Amino acid sequence: xxxxxxxxxLFIVTFCVTLTAAAAGHxxxxxxxxxxxxxxxxxxxxxxxxxxPFKTRYFPQTLDHFSFHPKSxxxxxxxxxxxxxxxxxxxxxxxYTGNExxxxxxxxxxxxxLDIAPKFRALLLFIEHRFYGESMPFGKDSYQSAxxxxxxxxxxxxxxxxxxxxxxxxxxxxxxxxxVVFGGSYGGMLAAWFRLKxxxxxxxxxxxxxxxxxxxxxxxxxxxxxxxxxxxKDVSQNCYEVIKGSWAELVAISNQKHxxxxxxxxxxxxxxxxxxASVLEWLWTAxxxxxxxxxxxxxxxxxxxxxxxxxxxxxxxxxxxSGATRLTRAFAAASLYYNYSQTExxxxxxxxxxxxGLHGWHWQTCTEMVMPMTCxxxxxxxxxxxxxxxFAEQCRMKYGVLPRPHWITTEFGGERIEKVLKRFGSNIIFxxxxxxxxxxxxxxxx
Amino acid sequence: xxxxxxxxxLFIVTFCVTLTAAAAGHxxxxxxxxxxxxxxxxxxxxxxxxxxPFKTRYFPQTLDHFSFHPKSxxxxxxxxxxxxxxxxxxxxxxxYTGNExxxxxxxxxxxxxLDIAPKFRALLLFIEHRFYGESMPFGKDSYQSAxxxxxxxxxxxxxxxxxxxxxxxxxxxxxxxxxVVFGGSYGGMLAAWFRLKxxxxxxxxxxxxxxxxxxxxxxxxxxxxxxxxxxxKDVSQNCYEVIKGSWAELVAISNQKHxxxxxxxxxxxxxxxxxxASVLEWLWTAxxxxxxxxxxxxxxxxxxxxxxxxxxxxxxxxxxxSGATRLTRAFAAASLYYNYSQTExxxxxxxxxxxxGLHGWHWQTCTEMVMPMTCxxxxxxxxxxxxxxxFAEQCRMKYGVLPRPHWITTEFGGERIEKVLKRFGSNIIFxxxxxxxxxxxxxxxx
Numbered sequence: 001x002x003x004x005x006x007x008x009x010l011f012i013v014t015f016c017v018t019l020t021a022a023a024a025g026h027x028x029x030x031x032x033x034x035x036x037x038x039x040x041x042x043x044x045x046x047x048x049x050x051x052x053p054f055k056t057r058y059f060p061q062t063l064d065h066f067s068f069h070p071k072s073x074x075x076x077x078x079x080x081x082x083x084x085x086x087x088x089x090x091x092x093x094x095x096y097t098g099n100e101x102x103x104x105x106x107x108x109x110x111x112x113x114l115d116i117a118p119k120f121r122a123l124l125l126f127i128e129h130r131f132y133g134e135s136m137p138f139g140k141d142s143y144q145s146a147x148x149x150x151x152x153x154x155x156x157x158x159x160x161x162x163x164x165x166x167x168x169x170x171x172x173x174x175x176x177x178x179x180v181v182f183g184g185s186y187g188g189m190l191a192a193w194f195r196l197k198x199x200x201x202x203x204x205x206x207x208x209x210x211x212x213x214x215x216x217x218x219x220x221x222x223x224x225x226x227x228x229x230x231x232x233k234d235v236s237q238n239c240y241e242v243i244k245g246s247w248a249e250l251v252a253i254s255n256q257k258h259x260x261x262x263x264x265x266x267x268x269x270x271x272x273x274x275x276x277a278s279v280l281e282w283l284w285t286a287x288x289x290x291x292x293x294x295x296x297x298x299x300x301x302x303x304x305x306x307x308x309x310x311x312x313x314x315x316x317x318x319x320x321x322s323g324a325t326r327l328t329r330a331f332a333a334a335s336l337y338y339n340y341s342q343t344e345x346x347x348x349x350x351x352x353x354x355x356x357g358l359h360g361w362h363w364q365t366c367t368e369m370v371m372p373m374t375c376x377x378x379x380x381x382x383x384x385x386x387x388x389x390x391f392a393e394q395c396r397m398k399y400g401v402l403p404r405p406h407w408i409t410t411e412f413g414g415e416r417i418e419k420v421l422k423r424f425g426s427n428i429i430f431x432x433x434x435x436x437x438x439x440x441x442x443x444x445x446x
Numbered sequence: 447x448x449x450x451x452x453x454x455x456l457f458i459v460t461f462c463v464t465l466t467a468a469a470a471g472h473x474x475x476x477x478x479x480x481x482x483x484x485x486x487x488x489x490x491x492x493x494x495x496x497x498x499p500f501k502t503r504y505f506p507q508t509l510d511h512f513s514f515h516p517k518s519x520x521x522x523x524x525x526x527x528x529x530x531x532x533x534x535x536x537x538x539x540x541x542y543t544g545n546e547x548x549x550x551x552x553x554x555x556x557x558x559x560l561d562i563a564p565k566f567r568a569l570l571l572f573i574e575h576r577f578y579g580e581s582m583p584f585g586k587d588s589y590q591s592a593x594x595x596x597x598x599x600x601x602x603x604x605x606x607x608x609x610x611x612x613x614x615x616x617x618x619x620x621x622x623x624x625x626v627v628f629g630g631s632y633g634g635m636l637a638a639w640f641r642l643k644x645x646x647x648x649x650x651x652x653x654x655x656x657x658x659x660x661x662x663x664x665x666x667x668x669x670x671x672x673x674x675x676x677x678x679k680d681v682s683q684n685c686y687e688v689i690k691g692s693w694a695e696l697v698a699i700s701n702q703k704h705x706x707x708x709x710x711x712x713x714x715x716x717x718x719x720x721x722x723a724s725v726l727e728w729l730w731t732a733x734x735x736x737x738x739x740x741x742x743x744x745x746x747x748x749x750x751x752x753x754x755x756x757x758x759x760x761x762x763x764x765x766x767x768s769g770a771t772r773l774t775r776a777f778a779a780a781s782l783y784y785n786y787s788q789t790e791x792x793x794x795x796x797x798x799x800x801x802x803g804l805h806g807w808h809w810q811t812c813t814e815m816v817m818p819m820t821c822x823x824x825x826x827x828x829x830x831x832x833x834x835x836x837f838a839e840q841c842r843m844k845y846g847v848l849p850r851p852h853w854i855t856t857e858f859g860g861e862r863i864e865k866v867l868k869r870f871g872s873n874i875i876f877x878x879x880x881x882x883x884x885x886x887x888x889x890x891x892x
Binding site: 147265401413 | 447508510512513514518558592593596598599612642643644649675846847850852853856857860861863866868869871872
C-alpha cells in the first residue's frame with residue numbers, strides 16, 4: 001500500500017500518537033508492578049466530545065462465536081456509532097475496531113479517519129468492544145466472575161466485528177464496498193489481527209501504536225520502560241538521573257517516622273495518605289503517561305498538557321533550586337502532568353478505582369494478554385523482574401483461572417513476523433511514533 | 447507455488463481422489479435428504495492398514511481455546527500419529543489435519559504425503575480431529591448433549607492443530623522446520639483454512655477435494671448432484687436415463703400391496719425391509735459414492751471397486767436384458783458397489799448406524815457446516831429443494847441449538863475468494879479431480 005504512505009504520514013505524527021496511550025494499562029495491570037493509574041483514562045471515557053455527529057446503534061450479537069452450547073447462543077447488544085454524511089453507496093467503509101473503553105472516547109480522540117472520510121466518501125463506523133462501555137453481555141453482572149468474563153477476549157471481539165460488518169453491509173446493500181479497519185493501541189492490534197484473520201472482510205488495516213510483538217519473548221521484556229527512560233534521557237541526562245535517584249529518597253522517607261504525614265504534605269495530597277506505595281505509583285504514572293503522549297503540540301488526550309511535555313518536565317527538574325531534593329524535583333515535574341491547567345489545589349494521590357475499566361482489561365491481561373515487562377538497570381525506574389509464577393497465582397486467586405502466556409503468539413503469530421507477512425500479508429500499515437514507548441513492540445508496515 | 451505443480455500432478459489423479467469421499471456425509475446428513483449410508487465410511491475407519499509404522503501419541507489439549515471459563519480450561523487427550531524415520535532435524539514437517547473419523551483411517555488412505563516424505567526428509571504427523579476416534583473430550587459422554595458437543599467445531603479443531611504443532615516443534619527443538627499441512631475433503635478444508643488463519647505456523651497447504659465454496663449461496667445448490675449425474679451421463683445417456691427413471695418405478699411399487707416383500711426379494715435383502723425409503727437410500731448411496739471414488743484404477747477406499755466404476759455401472763445398465771425394468775437395472779448397477787468382491791449373498795439394505803460417526807458430523811452440519819444441496823430437474827435424482835426452516839427445526843429438536851448458516855463464510859470467507867486470496871494468500875494448492883462431484887465446491891490453487 002505504498003502509494004498511501006504519503007497520505008498516512010500525518011497520521012504518524014498526529015492520530016497515531018493521540019491514540020498511543022489507550023493501552024496504558026497493559027504493562028502495569030498485568031504485571032502487578034507499581035503502575036500507572038489506569039482509571040484516569042476511564043474518567044476521560046465518560047466525557048467524550050465527538051468531532052462528528054454519530055448515530056448510536058445496537059447490534060444483536062452472538063455471545064460465543066466458537067462454541068454451540070445452548071447458553072452460548074445468547075444474544076447481547078453491541079453498541080456502534082455510524083456516520084453516513086460523506087458516504088456514497090459503493091464507497092469505502094472505515095471501521096474503528098474499538099478497544100478497552102467506551103466507544104465514544106475513541107471516536108472523540110480519532111482524527112485521521114474522520115479527516116480523510118470526505119475525500120474517500122467513506123462511511124464511518126466505530127464498533128465498541130464487548131464488555132466495555134455499554135456493550136455488556138450480562139448487563140451489570142458482566143464482571144461478576146470468570147463464568148461471565150470468560151467471553152471477553154480478542155478472538156471473540158474480532159468475530160463480533162466480522163459479523164457486525166457483514167450484516168451492516170448486507171443491510172445497506174453494499175456488499176462490494178471495501179472495508180478498511182483502523183485502530184490505535186489495543187485497538188490497533190485488533191485492526192492488524194482483523195486484517196490477518198478476516199482478509200475477506202477487510203481489504204486493509206491501519207494499526208497505530210499496536211504492540212503486537214509485546215508477547216512471549218519476541219522483544220526484550222525491558223523494552224517498554226527502557227524506551228520511556230530514553231525519552232527523558234534524550235532531553236536531559238540530569239533529568240533522567242534525578243528521576244532515577246528519586247525512588248531511593250522515597251524509600252528512605254518511607255522508613256522514617258511520620259512518613260505518611262510528611263509525604264502527604266510534600267505531595268500536597270487532598271487527603272492523608274494511607275500508603276507510601278501510592279506516591280510511587282502517582283509519580284510513575286506521571287512519567288510513563290507523559291512519555292506516551294509526548295506530542296509536538298498542546299493536547300488533551302489523557303490530561304491537558306503542553307507541547308513536548310517530556311521536555312517541559314525536564315525543564316522543571318533541571319531548573320529547580322539547587323538545594324531541592326531529587327524527590328521534590330520529581331514531584332514538581334509530575335505536577336505538570338496532573339496540574340498543567342492550574343486547576344488543582346491539592347492532589348488525589350490515592351485514586352478511587354473505576355471497577356469496570358480495571359476489571360475488563362485486568363481480566364484480559366490475566367488470561368490472554370500476557371505482556372511480560374521488566375525494568376532494567378538502564379531504566380529510570382526501580383529495577384524489577386517478571387515473576388510469572390507469582391503473576392499466574394495472583395490471577396488464579398482473583399479469577400479462578402490461569403493465564404495462557406503463549407496463546408496470543410499461537411493464535412496471531414509474532415515471531416519472525418516480517419517473513420510471515422511478506423509471504424502471506426498485505427495492506428497492513430503499522431504506524432509508530434518512535435518516541436512512543438509502545439513502538440518497541442510494534443511492527444513495520446506490510 | 448507454480449514450480450510444485452508438476453510434483454503435485456500425480457496427487458490430482460491419485461491421492462486427491464482417494465480422499466475425495468471422506469466428506470461423503472456432508473450433503474446427506476445435513477439436508478435430511480434420502481442419503482448415502484454414512485456408516486460405511488465409519489466401518490472402514492475401524493480397520494485401517496497403515497502404510498508406514500506410526501507411533502501413537504496423546505497430547506494434553508485445551509478444551510476451549512476461545513473462552514476462559516473455569517470449565518473451558520479442562521484438558522483432554524488428543525491422539526496423533528508420528529513417523530520420524532525419514533526426518534532430519536530442520537527438515538519439513540508434513541501434517542495431516544484430521545477430519546471426521548479415526549486418524550488411522552486417514553493415515554491408511556493417504557499416499558502422497560508418505561510418498562514424498564523421503565525426498566523431503568520430512569517428519570510425518572497425522573493429528574486426529576477432536577470428538578472423533580479416540581480424541582473424545584468427555585470420553586463416552588462426548589456426544590451426550592449440546593453442552594458437551596458445543597466444543598466440536600472447525601475453529602476449535604484448527605486451534606488444536608496450532609497448539610499441538612507449536613508444542614511439538616518446541617519439544618523437538620525444531621522451531622525453524624517449515625510446516626506444510628495436507629488434507630482431503632473436510633480435512634482439506636481444514637488444511638486450507640489452517641494456512642489462511644495460521645500462516646505463521648504453516649508455510650503451505652495442500653487441500654484436496656476441499657469444498658470450501660459449498661456454503662451459503664457461493665455456488666448453485668444443485669452443483670453436487672448435477673456433477674454426480676453428469677459423471678453418469680458422460681459415460682452413457684441411456685445409463686443416466688435409466689437411473690433417472692428408476693425412482694418413479696420404485697415409488698410405483700411402493701404404492702402396491704406387498705411392496706416391502708416384493709422389494710425385499712428384488713433387492714435380495716438379508717432381512718425383510720421395514721421401509722421402502724431405505725431402498726431409495728441404498729441405491730442413492732451406491733451412485734453417489736461411486737461417483738466420488740471413480741478412480742482410474744482398482745481401489746478399495748469405501749468398498750472394493752474396479753477401475754472407472756461409473757463406466758462399469760453403466761455397462762451393466764446398458765447391457766441388461768432388454769426386458770429388464772429400470773429399477774432392476776439400477777439394482778444390478780448398485781450391486782457393483784456393494785458386491786464387487788462377490789462375497790455377499792444378500793444385502794444389508796437397512797444398515798445399523800454407527801452413532802459416533804453420525805453424531806459427530808451430524809452435529810457439525812446442524813451448527814456450522816450448513817451446505818445447502820438440492821436436486822435439479824437436470825440431475826438423475828428425484829428433484830428436491832432445500833427447506834432451511836425445516837432443516838433448522840430438525841436441528842433444534844435434536845440438539846436444542848439452531849444452525850448458523852452464514853458463520854463459515856463469515857469466519858473463513860468464500861465469496862470472491864479469488865480476489866481475496868490473490869491479495870492476501872499464498873501457498874495453498876486446491877486440487878480437484880474434475881469428475882469428483884465435490885470439485886464444484888472447490889477452489890483454484892493460490
